[in-house]
Amino acid sequence: MRLLPRLLLSFALCLWASIAAAQTLEELVSTLPDGNYDDRAAVVAQIAATGDDRALKVLEVLLAGDLEVLDSNGRVVQIRKQGRDDFASDILTGEDYGEVPSRGSSKVRVNNSLRRDIRTAIGTMTLRHPDPARRLAAAESAFRSPDPDQSELLAEALAAETDPKVAEALAEAIAAGTLALGGSEAEKLGAVAVLRAMGNTDAKTVLSGAATDPDAAVADAAAEAVHHIEQMQNLWGLAQNVWFGLSLGSVLLLAAIGLAITFGVMGVINMAHGELVMLGAYTTFAVQEAIRSSFPALFDWSLLIAAPLAFLVAGGVGVAIERGVVRFLYGRPLETLLATWGISLALQQLVRTIFGPNNREVGNPSFMSGAFELGQMTVTWNRLWILVFALAVFAVLLFVLKKTPIGLQMRAVTQNRAMAANMGIRTGWVDAMTFGLGAGIAGLAGVALSQIDNVSPNLGQSYIVDSFMVVVFGGAGNIWGTLAGAFSLGIANKFLEPWTGAVLAKILVLVFIILFIQKRPRGLFAVRGRAVDA
Amino acid sequence: MTNFTKTLLGYSAAAMLMGSTAMAESHGGDTIKVGILHSLSGTMAISETTLKDAMLMLIEEQNKKGGVMGKMLEPVVVDPASDWPLFAEKARELIEGNGVDVVFGCWTSVSRKSVLPVFEELNSILFYPVQYEGEESQRNVFYTGAAPNQQAIPAVDYLMDNEGVERWVLAGTDYVYPRTTNKILEAYLKDKGVAEEDIMINYTPFGHSDWQTIVSDIKEFGSAGKKTAVVSTINGDANVPFYKELGNQGISAEDIPVVAFSVGEEELSGLDTGPLVGHLAAWNYFMSIDTPENDKFIEDWWAFTGDEKRVTNDPMEAHYIGFNMWVKAVEAAGTTDADAVIDALPGTEAPNLTGGISTMLPNHHITKPVFVGEIQDDGQFEVVWETDDLVPGDAWSDYLPESKPLISDWVELKCGNYNTETKTCGAE
Numbered sequence: 001m002r003l004l005p006r007l008l009l010s011f012a013l014c015l016w017a018s019i020a021a022a023q024t025l026e027e028l029v030s031t032l033p034d035g036n037y038d039d040r041a042a043v044v045a046q047i048a049a050t051g052d053d054r055a056l057k058v059l060e061v062l063l064a065g066d067l068e069v070l071d072s073n074g075r076v077v078q079i080r081k082q083g084r085d086d087f088a089s090d091i092l093t094g095e096d097y098g099e100v101p102s103r104g105s106s107k108v109r110v111n112n113s114l115r116r117d118i119r120t121a122i123g124t125m126t127l128r129h130p131d132p133a134r135r136l137a138a139a140e141s142a143f144r145s146p147d148p149d150q151s152e153l154l155a156e157a158l159a160a161e162t163d164p165k166v167a168e169a170l171a172e173a174i175a176a177g178t179l180a181l182g183g184s185e186a187e188k189l190g191a192v193a194v195l196r197a198m199g200n201t202d203a204k205t206v207l208s209g210a211a212t213d214p215d216a217a218v219a220d221a222a223a224e225a226v227h228h229i230e231q232m233q234n235l236w237g238l239a240q241n242v243w244f245g246l247s248l249g250s251v252l253l254l255a256a257i258g259l260a261i262t263f264g265v266m267g268v269i270n271m272a273h274g275e276l277v278m279l280g281a282y283t284t285f286a287v288q289e290a291i292r293s294s295f296p297a298l299f300d301w302s303l304l305i306a307a308p309l310a311f312l313v314a315g316g317v318g319v320a321i322e323r324g325v326v327r328f329l330y331g332r333p334l335e336t337l338l339a340t341w342g343i344s345l346a347l348q349q350l351v352r353t354i355f356g357p358n359n360r361e362v363g364n365p366s367f368m369s370g371a372f373e374l375g376q377m378t379v380t381w382n383r384l385w386i387l388v389f390a391l392a393v394f395a396v397l398l399f400v401l402k403k404t405p406i407g408l409q410m411r412a413v414t415q416n417r418a419m420a421a422n423m424g425i426r427t428g429w430v431d432a433m434t435f436g437l438g439a440g441i442a443g444l445a446g447v448a449l450s451q452i453d454n455v456s457p458n459l460g461q462s463y464i465v466d467s468f469m470v471v472v473f474g475g476a477g478n479i480w481g482t483l484a485g486a487f488s489l490g491i492a493n494k495f496l497e498p499w500t501g502a503v504l505a506k507i508l509v510l511v512f513i514i515l516f517i518q519k520r521p522r523g524l525f526a527v528r529g530r531a532v533d534a
Numbered sequence: 535m536t537n538f539t540k541t542l543l544g545y546s547a548a549a550m551l552m553g554s555t556a557m558a559e560s561h562g563g564d565t566i567k568v569g570i571l572h573s574l575s576g577t578m579a580i581s582e583t584t585l586k587d588a589m590l591m592l593i594e595e596q597n598k599k600g601g602v603m604g605k606m607l608e609p610v611v612v613d614p615a616s617d618w619p620l621f622a623e624k625a626r627e628l629i630e631g632n633g634v635d636v637v638f639g640c641w642t643s644v645s646r647k648s649v650l651p652v653f654e655e656l657n658s659i660l661f662y663p664v665q666y667e668g669e670e671s672q673r674n675v676f677y678t679g680a681a682p683n684q685q686a687i688p689a690v691d692y693l694m695d696n697e698g699v700e701r702w703v704l705a706g707t708d709y710v711y712p713r714t715t716n717k718i719l720e721a722y723l724k725d726k727g728v729a730e731e732d733i734m735i736n737y738t739p740f741g742h743s744d745w746q747t748i749v750s751d752i753k754e755f756g757s758a759g760k761k762t763a764v765v766s767t768i769n770g771d772a773n774v775p776f777y778k779e780l781g782n783q784g785i786s787a788e789d790i791p792v793v794a795f796s797v798g799e800e801e802l803s804g805l806d807t808g809p810l811v812g813h814l815a816a817w818n819y820f821m822s823i824d825t826p827e828n829d830k831f832i833e834d835w836w837a838f839t840g841d842e843k844r845v846t847n848d849p850m851e852a853h854y855i856g857f858n859m860w861v862k863a864v865e866a867a868g869t870t871d872a873d874a875v876i877d878a879l880p881g882t883e884a885p886n887l888t889g890g891i892s893t894m895l896p897n898h899h900i901t902k903p904v905f906v907g908e909i910q911d912d913g914q915f916e917v918v919w920e921t922d923d924l925v926p927g928d929a930w931s932d933y934l935p936e937s938k939p940l941i942s943d944w945v946e947l948k949c950g951n952y953n954t955e956t957k958t959c960g961a962e
Contacts, residue, residue, distance in 0.1 A: 037918075065811065065911050111908050111918045112697070112812045116788050144789075201757040208759030233754075244746045251744070349575060357579040359774060363806050371782050378750065380782040453743045454774035454805075458577050462741045497747045502738040503708050 025052045026092060029076050032062070033069045033108045040110075041117045048121035056125050058091055063118045067091060068105040079105065082296070120145045127157040132166050139169035143202065146173075146180040172198050179210040179222075188218045196225035200376060204229045236376035241494050247383040249490025250390035251452070253483060254445035255463040256470035257394060260482040261438035262318075264471050265414050268326055268435065269337045272344035273467060274460025275351075276439045279317060280310035280446020281455045282351060285360045300365040303447055310443035317347075318439020322432050344460070352457045362450040386448045393444055394483060400437070401479070410434045414477075473513050475523030484524055489513075565608040566601070566870055568593060569628035571639025571649070571660075576616025577741075580770065581849075582641050584800060585663065586611060588850040589638050591838040592857045602861050603868070610634055618648045625649040629656045635870035636661070636860055638853055643667060643710045650675065657872050661860065663852035665795060665817075667714035671929040671942035671950035674872070676879060677899045678856035679849060680818050681927040682718050686765070688904040689793050689816035690719060692919045693763045694726065697791060700760040701732045703752050705768060708737040712767035715795070719765060721933040732760065742772045745779040753783065756790045764792040773797050774805055781809025788812060793906070799845035802913040810909045818888075818902040819851035820915040825889040845913070851887050858884035859894055880945050890924055897942035897950075899927025 028047050032040060044062070047055050061067045061078045068079050070088060077088040077097060088097040088105065110118065123141035126134045135157070142150055154174050161167040175191035183191070192210065195203040207229070210222035255277060262270045287306040291298050298305070321343055329336045364382060371380040401407040412420040413430045421427050446459070453459060474485025489509060496505035520526065570589045572582035593607045601607055610632045614621040621640065628634045629652070636659045640646045643666050653660050653674040665680040693699040704719055706712025716735055723733060734755050736748060756762035768776055773796070780792065786809075793814040799821045802810075821832065828846075831854065836842045859882045860875070866882070867874040879894050886892045892900045901924035907915030930940040930951070939955040941947075949959035 107910075109910075109916050111916070112787050112791060115812060119788070201753060205757040205759050208757065211759070240750065241747075244744075244750075247746060248744050352575065352579065357574075357583045358800065358803060359580065359771070359805065361803075361806055364778075369782065371784055378753075378783050380746075380779070382778075382782060383746070452775055452778060454771050456580060456771060458580075458741070458771065461577075462743060494747060498751065501736065502742060502748065506739060 025050045025055060025058075029058055029092060030074075032067070032076060033106075037109075037111050037114050040108075041114050044114070044118055044121055048125060054092055056122065059118050059122050059125075061091060062108060062110060063115060063122065065107065065110065067108045069108065070097065070100065070105050072104065076108070077105065116145055120147055120150075124150055124153060127153055128160070132163045135161070135163070135166045136169055139166060139173045142173040143169070143176045143206075146177040148181050151177055151181070172203070176206045179206055179213075185215055185217060188213065188215065189221055192218065192221045192225050196228060199229050199232055200373075201233075204233075233376055239375070240377040241498070242491060243377060243379065245491030245494035246487060247387060247490070248494055249487035250383075250387040251449065252466055252470050252490055253394065253486035254386070254390045254448050255442075256467040256474075256482050256486055257390075257397060257479065258438040258440070258442035258445060259467045260471050260474070260476075260479045261397075261441070262435055263468070264476040264479065264482065265410065266431070266434055266438075267333075267414075267476075268330075269333055269340065270321075270326075270435075270438075271337060271341040271464065272321065272347060272460075273439075273442055274462075274464035275344045275347040276314045276318060276442035276460070277446040277449060277463055278351065278455075278457065278460040279314045279347070280443030281362070281450040281453075281459055282355060282360070282446070283310040283313045283443065284447045284450045285355075285362050285455050288362055299363070300367065302363075303365060303368075303451075307444055307447050310447045311440040312443075314443025314446065315436040315440030318442075319432050319436040321439070322435035326435065327428065327431060344464075348457045348460070355457075357457065360455040362455050364451055368451060382451050386451065389444075389448050393441060394479070397437075397441065397479065406430075406433060410437075469510070469513055471523075472517065473523055475525035478523075478525040481523055481525030488524075565606045566603075566864075567608050567610050567632055567634040569625075569632065569634035569637035569639070570609055570611045571614060571621065571625060571628060571637050572641065573616040574611075574613040577770065578616040578641050578645075581800060582616075584844075584847070585638075585641070585849055585853060587839060588835070588846075588853050589857070591834060592854060594838070595834065596857075596861060602864055602870075614645070618642075618644050621645040622648045622652050625652045625660075626656070629653075629658045634658070635872070636875070638663070638856065640664070641849075646675070647710075659860070659872055659875060661853070661856040663849040663856060665848070667711045668718070668929055668931055669714060669934075669937055671897050671899075671944075673876065673898075673944055673950060675898060676856060676859075676894065677927065677929075678852040678859075680902060680904075681899055681929060682715055682931055683928045684818060684902050684904055684925045685795055685816050686715050686719055687722060688921060688925070689795070689814070689906055690722065690765065692816075692906045693765075693791070693793060693814075696919065697763065698761050699763040699791075700728070701756065701758060701762040702728065702734070703755060703762065703764040704733065704735045705748070705752075705764055705766050706737055707740055707742070707767065707769040707772060709740070709769070712737065712769070715767050716765075718931045718933050721931075721935075725933060738768070738772065740769070740772070742768075743775045745776050749776075749779045749783050749785065752790065753785060756785075762790050764790060766792050766794040767796060768794070769796050770801075773801055777805065777810050777813070780813075786812065787814070787908070798847040798849075799913065799915070800847045802909065803843075803845055805913070807909055807911050807913045811911050813909050814906055814918075815909065815915060816904065816906050817848040817915075818904060819848045819886070820905055820907050820917060821846045822907070822910075822914045822916060823888050823905070825887065827885060827889065828887040831887050855884050855886050855892050855900065859892075859900075876944070892924065895926055896945040897927070897929045898944060899929055901926045 028043055032043050047058060066079045068077055070077055076091050078091045080087045086100050088100045119141045123138040126138040129135050142154055154170055158167060158170040161170055171194055175194040178187050178191040195207050204226055207222045207226045211219055211226055213219040213222060259273050262268050284306040287309060288302045291302050325339050326336060329339060368382040368385055371378045409425050409430050412425060413427050417427055470485045470489060471482055474481030493505055493509050496508055570586050572586045573579050574583055574586060590609055593609045597606050610628060612624045612628060614624045628637055638661045640662050641664050646662055650672055658674060660675045661678055662675055663678050665685050668681040702723055704716040706716055720733060752764060791814055793816060795816060797815050798817060832846055835844060835846055859879060862884060863875050863878040863882050864870055867878040880896045882894045883891050888903055890903055892902055894900050903924050904921045905917050906919040907917050910916050929942040930937040932938055939953050940951050941954055942950045952959050
């Protein structure tokens with residue numbers, strides 16, 4: 001009989017305690033928007049300490065910058081964007097407030113130091129998260145900001161960890177903590193060994209700090225480890241330079257390959273080539289705008305949709321240029337140069353009038369964002385996909401030229417126009433198609449370049465000189481030469497850049513090409529035979 | 535599509551309106567002509583077109599208030615097409631051909647240097663609204679943008695004191711503004727005890743788009759166990775690929791913050807700002823600053839352009855201040871005569887958009903507050919630090935040995951580069 005009241009009492013106490021905790025979180029959240037960043041940091045620490053299940057969500061939303069206060073009722077809400085509209089739901093109760101006007105709520109602001117605090121707090125809370133990816137992120141965040149309160153938690157988490165990758169990250173975080181916060185000599189030497197094995201830039205950052213440790217043995221070990229990592233990095237630096245060179249080469253290849261057809265094969269000096277690239281980039285922008293407003297789910301496919309459209313738009317403009325202007329000027333290179341230069345200015349100003357002079361935002365689809373680590377080097381996804389894309393375009397072009405009837409006709413017309421005409425080939429039509437093909441490929445280049453450069457009316461100008469350089473260096477009339485030219489210029493540029501700086505590297509490459517052309521006026525892969533004299 | 539048509543309609547309507555007002559007024563007879571010398575085509579159009587629109591708006595509003603001294607203002611717009619020598623020609627055309635009384639214009643330092651002799655020779659007035667490298671003070675030019683001590687130095691102070699930065703990357707585009715600013719900053723940092731090996735200086739060509747090597751160098755430089763920051767004087771279009779590469783290589787503002795002097799709201803509007811959140815910019819004005827003056831300015835701007843997506847930025851505010859100072863000085867002098875207005879301008883006060891009153895100084899620079907803002911994911915800046923008072927612009931940097939003894943004073947000394955050691959004017 002005495003048991004029951006006690007049970008009741010303890011039950012009531014439990015209930016009260018949980019209510020009190022819940023109230024605290026609610027109170028804390030409602031005070032979050034007040035005060036300055038330091039006040040907010042204190043509230044964040046308190047929120048993390050409540051142990052409430054919902055605290056994690058609050059902090060994550062705050063970190064993402066989606067936590068706002070409704071002006072109408074002062075509720076702290078999470079904002080979700082759908083297209084151009086904002087939808088709010090209560091951060092704690094999840095109650096839906098529907099669509100809110102974009103100026104009807106004010107954001108709970110965060111700055112860098114607050115962001116660091118939030119990340120640390122989230123890290124502490126997710127060290128034992130069921131998802132290994134979250135635990136890994138938590139360990140990495142602990143590595144970056146060693147915190148004395150975290151040491152024990154990290155050790156416990158390591159003891160309980162089953163995933164070897166996460167365990168390794170936790171051990172590294174503990175090592176970084178030991179070096180930053182102090183420990184015995186043996187512990188520190190152990191930590192140095194762990195980080196030496198880790199061997200990347202982050203480890204080097206921590207070890208460089210430890211190289212000034214008052215304990216001589218630790219300092220020496222750390223200095224030796226830094227030296228070891230640097231040597232490893234120098235080796236990898238070579239690989240990294242080759243990769244950077246390939247990546248720059250792929251951009252050059254994309255920009256130049258269309259020109260390899262119009263200039264290399266047809267012999268037309270097309271100064272508007274860069275603007276055709278720009279049109280491709282603007283097509284991508286237009287496609288993305290349409291997708292953003294109508295089918296947001298398709299965003300990751302936007303580039304695939306944009307590619308054929310860009311080919312058609314730029315190709316169409318190319319055909320129009322050829323039929324409208326260039327065909328009257330065959331055999332008069334100077335006039336062609338001036339006329340196409342005029343067209344390039346006209347196209348630029350046209351785009352400026354329609355889209356405005358400002359840069360336009362072209363987003364990266366998710367598969368093209370971020371990077372992955374390959375050994376000691378960072379490979380960014382967008383560059384990797386552009387390399388793949390450039391090679392694919394090259395392969396398709398090669399196939400079209402060598403294996404299709406239209407390709408055969410193109411080669412026939414450029415090699416001997418009179419003979420081709422006698423064989424019944426409509427040379428005028430083939431000229432238009434060839435020019436259109438070159439222009440269309442320039443449009444494809446624009447799709448890729450929109451991912452790494454800005455989409456502005458000036459986009460094309462920065463590539464036109466490089467494109468001519470590649471085609472002339474590789475040997476006009478040979479698209480294999482363009483491939484070799486693009487990659488060798490890219491790699492040469494990237495190996496020179498760390499020594500000489502970007503400005504001088506560009507100049508040196510230009511000087512090299514001038515000297516090279518003196519020696520081999522027809523470029524790397526000279527076209528031999530009658531075509532040369534035609 | 536509807537948005538696009540709207541913009542198109544808006545543009546054509548604005549163009550028609552401009553055409554008709556200009557025509558109506560040119561027949562009006564007694565007007566005061568105001569020259570606008572900003573590139574509307576070419577590379578710099580991205581930045582300068584906005585300033586042209588801002589000037590047209592300011593002039594329109596002044597006319598609604600009854601003009602200046604009872605006369606209507608008439609804007610004369612020319613397009614120097616981002617071509618530096620053409621700036622000088624167009625300036626001459628404005629002053630001699632159109633007979634304008636004052637010119638608002640230029641963006642790049644090289645365009646300003648190109649028009650200087652024209653303004654001196656024809657004795658006219660230029661208001662220059664952009665932050666610049668200093669080391670100049672000319673009788674006919676009024677510098678309403680920031681001098682290095684109103685932007686670069688306070689930003690570095692912020693990073694040093696608040697973020698504890700010890701290692702510095704000074705990255706810039708290869709031309710006069712970044713080179714001079716970095717020279718001043720390098721001298722300043724060394725003055726503050728930063729060692730030679732903790733400063734990395736890097737220049738890139740205009741429109742540089744392949745940032746892989748430089749970003750990976752910055753990452754490498756930042757791994758020396760000391761907090762590192764990048765001070766960026768990278769200009770114009772090159773910023774977009776730079777920030778994209780930073781984001782892709784995983785350098786966040788929490789690891790290595792970048793503070794930029796040439797990236798404002800306008801530049802960010804063409805960018806997916808997600809990966810940039812937390813990077814910094816130092817300016818004398820941000821669109822996000824909450825004052826009644828700024829709210830009104832933004833409302834007016836949206837009404838004028840008919841587009842609620844248009845942003846305002848620092849050089850626009852500089853034109854706002856400069857234009858109001860010129861109006862006050864003309865009214866004080868009672869004439870638009872260049873000599874009288876030049877004499878009346880120093881000491882003239884005009885409200886800025888951030889809640890203070892800026893003053894034109896005898897060295898033809900103005901007092902301004904300095905703000906450091908962090909980029910937010912909506913493309914706006916959140917102010918994280920500001921100076922307590924307005925900072926007076928200093929034409930000649932105190933941190934360069936060759937310009938340390940120089941001062942500029944057009945009121946007492948009538949000299950733009952007076953050497954306080956030799957007590958002579960004109961010694962550079």
